[in-house]
Amino acid sequence: MTGRSLARSAAWTAGVATVAAGSWAGLVSGALPVDLGVGRRIRPLGPQAVDIAAPQEAVFDVIAQPYLGRATRAMREKVQVLERGSDMVLAAHITPLGSRWKAVTVETVRFTRPNRVDFRLVRGPVPYVVESFTLAEEAAGTRLVYEGKLGTDLWGAGTWWGTKVAARWEATVAASLESVKEEAERRALL
Template identity: 65%
Template sequence: MGRKSRILTGSLAVTTAAGGLAAGAYLGLVTAAIPLDLGVGRRMRPLGPLSVDVWAPREVVFDLLAEPYLGRATRAIREKVTVLERGSDMALAAHRTPVRGRLVATTVETVRFTRPDRVDFRLVRGPVPHVVERFLLTEQPFGTRLEYTGELGTDLWAVGEWWGAAVAGRWERAVTDTFHAVRTEAERRTGRH
């Protein structure tokens, strides 16, 4: 093998290895298997606000939100949420969210319950270094207004800001899905629509 062939083969091997490392790092970050918290160039962005009106009493809506963490979860919920540790008003839980194809992101969050009007989440491990969220439940003449707000933080200035925008979109879609499921089940339980 000539010198040019060896150089070309060596360059190809280095390029392949670098590509494999980059792909592995990306998959690790997307699925939260490799959390990145550098504390450098932190950028914060809001999550929400989102809200949904539920034609059911606040206690019913609160119980539905707390059930997977403090009570008995359905089989469908257990496929998405695993409670790692539980107390009377707080849980540490792993949440699985489909990302793309067979990719699944697993985040670990503390979930604190203030009956009957508030549920707070704080990210422990995930695809970004910082997330705090809250669900507020307010009584209305028709039933309950469920509101969501939060903030998401990323590192590395503009690169992190770009990543945060991508993650925030999926995060808010997951909350919207939760809202629809809670509204449907609460209204089914109370027979109101």
């Protein structure tokens, strides 16, 4: 190989590596969504349930506040409302992925007071997610149940990716449910 062809080969390899790294970063962060509609596989998310010692309306208000009301500073770092209607918002959800990365998903969030909040993914690391929070009044307070479905494309490769995304997604939801529980119970004591 001549010096010139070696330099060309190195430049080509560096270019491919840069594109691959950028594509991976875009996929992980949700900035480069892949929605091919080919080889779509759907898997369940949840169910996750939490019992909350607070009235159903109070729990609903805690869930809806960052979207329909005034969000706390901590919530503004996690949720940014892009467009607001009377019973639905378009919101960006920001999830840290370590110290350098963050995933940004954009979802519609629909509110059916006092017992349901529905989420539908518009942009994110996978092409399809629908989720719901359902609230049921119980003797000791409220039962909050999370359920959803996550879809990926490209058969086996998509299934692998969906498993990775679902694990992080469900961990994020579990943390949100715990946060809702803590805040609703705190408010119920006031």
